[in-house]
Amino acid sequence: MLVALGACAVVAIVLTAEVAASAVKRSLVSWRVRVAAGRAEDIAAYDPGRERRAEQRARELLRSCVGDDDWAMYRDLGFLRVWGRAGSGMGAGHGVAPYAYLIYPHKPIVAYVPTSARLLSEYCVEFPDAERPFGSTRLPASDDVLAKWMALTGDEQRLIENANLHLAGRALDPHAVRADIAALARWDHERLQRRSTDAGSVPAP
């Protein structure tokens, strides 16, 4: 009797193990399929050209907003200059701006004194999109520049109040920024020369 019960118990254990093993096997296969499908979806969602196309669109929008001179500056030098307006009378269309800003893509805005190239401060500001439409909060580089340009030219005070103020040199190398200011001065000079040359030239008969 005991032997028979023992045999039954062994058979039951073996059968249960078989059933459990096949269930585990099915689950494992199903998991592998899901993982593979997930990878395939990730690959399908990843578009290596998307960021490039987004940046191209952003450059066109920037170009259409800032005008030819500023567009040429950004194209040639990789940053934009915006004249400061607070207390300078520039808003009324006269006076000399005592300070200006350099706008870099995805880097702090730098305030400086154009006449001496003295660096004043860095304004760290971002425009994060909480919706993260493609998994990122960051705008394309040229959209970031345009957002800074619109905010600075539209409401300088509002942008500055929303930025984190730091001493110059915290995030950007001061030597590199001074080199950019020097390059901008050369760029301005060459542009003025070209204009005066063009204005003085006599069209061919």
Add this chain to the structure above:
Amino acid sequence: MRLLRMKPGHGEVLIAEGDVEVAEQEQELIAAFRAQLEQGMWAAVPIVASDGRRQAELVRAFEEVPRDAERVIFFPRAAGGG
């Protein structure tokens, strides 16, 4: 008038387009404008100043948008960075 919104990974997106002189279209523009502000966007209108200088106007209400503006650009509000 076109309402455009900057988007990460895409560039600008057309949110709405219409003629402000047509009442029905103006209402649609106003609704779309408010929806963007409610989502925390800032709105800017690129303009050419009287001295020829390019600049932007930040607007907080549709009534502040110049009637002849060709476009309003929305972008995420500024936040202090690191």
